[in-house]
Amino acid sequence: MTVANLLDFDLDGLAAFCERLGEKRFRAVQLFRWIHQKGASDFEQMSDLAKSLRSKLAGAAEVRPLAVISEHVSADGTVKWLFDVGGGNAVETVFIPEDDRGTLCVSSQAGCAVGCRFCSTGHQGFSRNLATGEILAQLWHAEHALRARLGLKPGDRAITNVVMMGMGEPLQNYAALVPALRVMLDDHGYGLSRRRVTVSTSGVVPMIDRLREDCAVALAVSLHAPNDPLRDELVPLNRKYPIDELLDACVRYLDAAPRDFITFEYCMLDGVNDTPEHARELVKLVSGRVSCKLNLIPFNPFPQSGLKRSSNARVQAFAQVLIEAGIVTTVRKTRGDDIDAACGQLAGEVQDRTNARNRMTRAPIKVVKKPQAEAGKQRQETRT
Template identity: 50%
Template sequence: MSTEVVAVSAVSAAQQPSPSTPAQQNAVEKVNLLGMSRPQMEKFFEDMGEKKFRAGQVMKWIHQFFVTDFAEMTNISGKLREKLEKICEIKAPEVVHKNYSKDGTRKWVFRVGDGEGSLVETVLIPAEHRSGLRRTLCISSQVGCALDCSFCSTGKQGFQRDLTQAEIIGQLWMANYSYMEDVPVLERERSVTNVVMMGMGEPLLNYDAVLNSMRVMLDDFAYGMSKRRVTLSTSGVVPKIDQMVKDIDVALAISLHAPNNELRNELVPINKKYPLEQLIAACQRYIAKDGNESSRKHVTIEYVMLDGVNDHPEHAQQMIKLLKNLPSKINLIPFNPFPHAPYGRSSRNRIISFQKTLSDAGFVCTIRQTRGDDIDAACGQLVGQVADRTRRAEQWKKKIAQSNEIMRSQG
């Protein structure tokens, strides 16, 4: 049972006579409708004794007109609006920081839940496309991350908790709303064209919330996004990739970053549990679904270019061999250094040479353009104003300092 439905039950129980004090009754938490999928919201209304079509009406007000006040939902009866006002809310995460780059990139830091350290980041990146202006939103799924990839700043902050559906969808809601705060309600239009689940956290380790959030993104009563424009990026949680085959059809991206198991074990530790052979096989199973409307025609391979680590010619040749039977597009990502990072960015010439090798072998291979550098918002490397809730970052910095001291003493 979802947390929202559980909350509804709690609200219903609170409305019955009880010996609790008025203060205790007033403390009952309202149900946040923001993150509910349509089936969840239909059940919510049916449990209230209402027709389930009310779910579609309310979802349109929330996700297409960006209304948070039930009084503005004019095609709903006054009596139902009053009932919703008493037990429900439409609440996005609190924005504690926002910055808009001169190149159009936008970045937000959201506070989720309680505590100063409960922060996540979201970045919107605009780009010209043959179909028009594309606005891609990079959404977080967890506070911190448990996977501890060696080149990722988020992993150095440790893992705090999963995000709820409302906290995930709230990032998309706020990004859209940022373009239309002063636009009359009935003239508002959705502005975000693409979503990538590539922000903080491993999406497949928060499976249910991420799955239902993507369903909201695809729902015509909400954002109505094409399944080709919703992408989930994973470091390689193989069983959940197989589960996705049954549950949803969206684009899949793999954070690869190394073409052999030895190097990937170092860079992406989850590889020790699900090595490359298992990961590539899972990707092949994912795109095996037939049909012209499927978004599973290929897998996007993400590869952060680390100077002297994974950018040698032999690594490119290993990539060619690894991916030869997997329909894929390769995205080379210039590394975005962060304080005390043990790696540097590959040179432009090295990245171009790497790209040429892959392109000559028949792969579609692009180099990701860095955006939003003036607001510290390069996509794929959400460097952060995120409080360290564990000692992992402190221990990691200490380790780097010790290594530097050893090198100096030996030099």
């Protein structure tokens, strides 16, 4: 008989599993609380469960954690775990402590197939999607390990925010993502607000629409360029879902989103996308069209990219153009870069099935200055 991993279930799924064992829904709620609120994995510890149920669970189920390969702590308090997900693959998870919050950056795939030029995960290639239980196991381990380490009282949370910004494109693993999000939000689970759970996407338009209907949480979109020709170079998915389609999906998403804005992530690349001209083009692109916040991200270099980080002066000049246009703009503070835990640095260990190392070269980015209307016309001609 197959042994079920109870981390794979949201509350409805766990209730259905318990029903198959001949148990009522309230038993599933008890079990769910033991697993996620108390971090228990031994059924014998679950003292308010009937002995008959504990006996059934012992032969049919388990709470299956991920093996920790390594743990590193940065000078700024950032913690990075490397988890073994089998088959020669490992994923990275990062905890970022701040005065008013504790944010966990969670992976959704072993590697990533999107292949963004500036991201070291993409250069590692792609192996497979993670199961719901493997996504949640990262949060389950981090929350309860940090509670013990910090000496928190029962009911106190170490993790107040979760961002699906680790390895992988979350919306390309949709079937496993949504149950994991529901556990994070469930009051019997981690009880996080929809405003404090963020899914970051490179722009999988159909799945943005589905997420709006199924489990609308905060949304961050990896934009990184103000026009299609440049974004085609930086984010290859743009060739399938160009900027106009992506922004339209963002407008639709706001109908159900817990925030009244979309966060656009913009990695600052020296001489590629960081000029005042780019900033003004970005203002023209989003102003009056979609309520947004721009998050400017200092690039974290790695040898295979062939790219450089924009200077602080250039980042500030870019930000000033946006701010003067009335766009809320922040510059992300780099955290954990001394342990390779900063944005774009997560690589883990991936048994690549996509030949990414040969496909992604260090050839210079083609910065094409083409009017947006002309680019859109050519795309339409190509499609027809």
